[in-house]
Amino acid sequence: MVDLSIDLGFLKLKNPVITASGTFGYGREFIPFLNLEELGAITIKGLYYNPRKGNPPPRISETPCGMLNSIGLQGIGVKRFSEEILPQLRNLKVPIIVNVCGEDDEEYVKVVNFLSSKKGISCFELNISCPNVKKNGKCPALSPEWTYNIVKSVKQNTHIPIITKLSPNVTDIVEIALSAQEAGTDGISLINTILGMAVDIETRKPRLANIFGGLSGPAIKPVALRMVYQVVKAVKIPVIGVGGIYTGEDALEFLIVGAKAIQVGTANLVDPCACSRIIKEIRDYCLKKRITKLENIIGSLVIE
Amino acid sequence: MLIDSVEITNKEKWSEWILLSLKSSKIAEQAEPGQFIMVKINDFFYPLLRRPFSIHNILIKNNKPAEIEIFFQIVGIGTSFLSEKQIGEKLNIIGPLGKGFRLGSNIRNKKFYLVGGGRGIAPLFFLAKEIKKAKGQPFVFYGAKSKRDLPLLNKFLQENIPVFPSTDDGSFGWHGFITELFEHELKDNQEIEKIFACGPMEMMKKIAFITQKYGIETEFSLESILGCGIGACWGCVLRLKRNNMENWVKTCSEGPVFSGKEIVW
Numbered sequence A: 001m002v003d004l005s006i007d008l009g010f011l012k013l014k015n016p017v018i019t020a021s022g023t024f025g026y027g028r029e030f031i032p033f034l035n036l037e038e039l040g041a042i043t044i045k046g047l048y049y050n051p052r053k054g055n056p057p058p059r060i061s062e063t064p065c066g067m068l069n070s071i072g073l074q075g076i077g078v079k080r081f082s083e084e085i086l087p088q089l090r091n092l093k094v095p096i097i098v099n100v101c102g103e104d105d106e107e108y109v110k111v112v113n114f115l116s117s118k119k120g121i122s123c124f125e126l127n128i129s130c131p132n133v134k135k136n137g138k139c140p141a142l143s144p145e146w147t148y149n150i151v152k153s154v155k156q157n158t159h160i161p162i163i164t165k166l167s168p169n170v171t172d173i174v175e176i177a178l179s180a181q182e183a184g185t186d187g188i189s190l191i192n193t194i195l196g197m198a199v200d201i202e203t204r205k206p207r208l209a210n211i212f213g214g215l216s217g218p219a220i221k222p223v224a225l226r227m228v229y230q231v232v233k234a235v236k237i238p239v240i241g242v243g244g245i246y247t248g249e250d251a252l253e254f255l256i257v258g259a260k261a262i263q264v265g266t267a268n269l270v271d272p273c274a275c276s277r278i279i280k281e282i283r284d285y286c287l288k289k290r291i292t293k294l295e296n297i298i299g300s301l302v303i304e
Numbered sequence B: 001m002l003i004d005s006v007e008i009t010n011k012e013k014w015s016e017w018i019l020l021s022l023k024s025s026k027i028a029e030q031a032e033p034g035q036f037i038m039v040k041i042n043d044f045f046y047p048l049l050r051r052p053f054s055i056h057n058i059l060i061k062n063n064k065p066a067e068i069e070i071f072f073q074i075v076g077i078g079t080s081f082l083s084e085k086q087i088g089e090k091l092n093i094i095g096p097l098g099k100g101f102r103l104g105s106n107i108r109n110k111k112f113y114l115v116g117g118g119r120g121i122a123p124l125f126f127l128a129k130e131i132k133k134a135k136g137q138p139f140v141f142y143g144a145k146s147k148r149d150l151p152l153l154n155k156f157l158q159e160n161i162p163v164f165p166s167t168d169d170g171s172f173g174w175h176g177f178i179t180e181l182f183e184h185e186l187k188d189n190q191e192i193e194k195i196f197a198c199g200p201m202e203m204m205k206k207i208a209f210i211t212q213k214y215g216i217e218t219e220f221s222l223e224s225i226l227g228c229g230i231g232a233c234w235g236c237v238l239r240l241k242r243n244n245m246e247n248w249v250k251t252c253s254e255g256p257v258f259s260g261k262e263i264v265w
Helices: A077-089 A105-116 A144-155 A173-182 A218-234 A248-257 A266-270 A274-288 B025-030 B077-083 B118-133 B153-158 B178-188 B201-212
Strands: A017-019 A042-047 A060-063 A066-069 A096-100 A123-127 A162-165 A187-190 A194-197 A212-216 A239-242 A261-264 B002-014 B017-023 B036-040 B051-054 B057-061 B064-073 B090-097 B111-117 B137-144 B163-167 B192-198 B217-221 B237-242 B245-250 B257-259
Touching: A017 A274, A042 A077, A060 A212, A066 A218, A066 A266, A077 A096, A077 A105, A096 A105, A105 A123, A105 A144, A123 A144, A144 A162, A144 A173, A173 A187, A173 A218, A187 A218, A212 A218, A218 A239, A218 A248, A239 A248, A248 A261, A248 A274, A261 A274, A266 A274, B002 B025, B017 B077, B025 B064, B025 B090, B036 B064, B051 B064, B051 B077, B051 B118, B057 B118, B064 B077, B064 B118, B111 B118, B111 B178, B111 B201, B118 B137, B118 B153, B118 B192, B137 B153, B137 B178, B153 B163, B163 B178, B178 B201, B192 B201, B201 B217
Parallel strands: A017 A042, A017 A261, A042 A096, A096 A123, A123 A162, A162 A187, A187 A239, A239 A261, B111 B137, B111 B192, B137 B163, B192 B217
Antiparallel strands: A060 A066, A066 A212, A194 A212, B002 B017, B002 B090, B017 B064, B036 B051, B036 B090, B057 B064, B217 B257, B237 B245
């Protein structure tokens, strides 16, 4: 018997495997492929207050062991979400994390205000790091002050715990993480996608209509792992590792460097059963290594 | 819709054109013409994303749907790797996915024009067979660059499905675009119930333009770069007009087949 449960302090998970926002739709798309209640938690695709059209296509371009996307957070908005999706999700025995977006600082507060009164949301994840919605990949998570301001104003407006999702496209990730911590975020998730681009040499056009997009998938795992390691050492709050996790081994690397939980993103698109498989692979590792409580492995990195 | 690891039971190859038969009775039972499957090309991360293939045919064995077929052209790294797979190897696939062609309930003695350009012919074989099964009359327009790009010609003829072929270089059939041959035939035969098309965007656009004059219902199977194929990533959107509003609509779960009236050309 292995105890895979994780206590984030503000949220208890039956295992550390959470779906990453934008790669798991609104959850229901995956019902044919896995038991949603088996997951540590589900993160919902980013929500603005109003429905959002997103970016023109092409929105996706494959890269070696990864992909670029510039979806641009197309979505149904908070009203349709709370009327059509949330009533189905809240009956599941799995925590629901809602990824919150905003065109400006006020919109984050507006979304959180609207959703805080609805039953069934365990946590908010502040998406201050999407590279596809403003020109040149600009987003609040590139600035410690901007990050601080949004986290602070959201925190003042909700009783629900918040996780802040950080961008890797910065000079000093630790500075941004400390800023989010100081503003009162309950947890941090990182990394969002890495800003990139690709060109079709036949047409000499960018492969994405948006020119730039966010790189994700196995290709980015080493970058994510390094940044998680740096942030874990600097902050006191729980860190959730995201970026290129495809196997149980990948997930364990993040836990060993100190992430308390992990998110699975692009892997869901390739293998809709990925989360289920990763949970099994983590359990198998624990059995093999005679680890009875997974939490004991967190931050157990050996540096000689 | 299910995920399955399936065996390749047959493979046929004509230069850059490949046909694979895949053993999956469950997907074969559920599949409708115009639907597709997502294929994991390799077990490792390159290429990372699955590739979509429309269901080309259903094979019946012992009176039961037993296998599905895909037909494709080698165009990039995904199809190139896939073309190297051999009989007996396994592929991980998801399907059947998406919304296919809508035939309507009583199609007895009704005539249908099916227009396929290049690899766009793939879903039309399954569709033509279903039309025949329901006692309708399919007529297939099959256009390609050259004679060697018409490998499915005999397959249609063996099923007693009439085919109008065309080649851009005049090496077989009508010399010119399939849209010209289509227009030529349509002028003399206007009692057509519905037109289905799949192929290059320019071809489909032309078909939509030609048929507009005659007021015949059309459906098009569109191609897009897909991320997941199951409606989760919103990567594959195309511009559609619905309820007088233009919006980005997911090709994978809302399509890939759309009514000609909805498409913003």
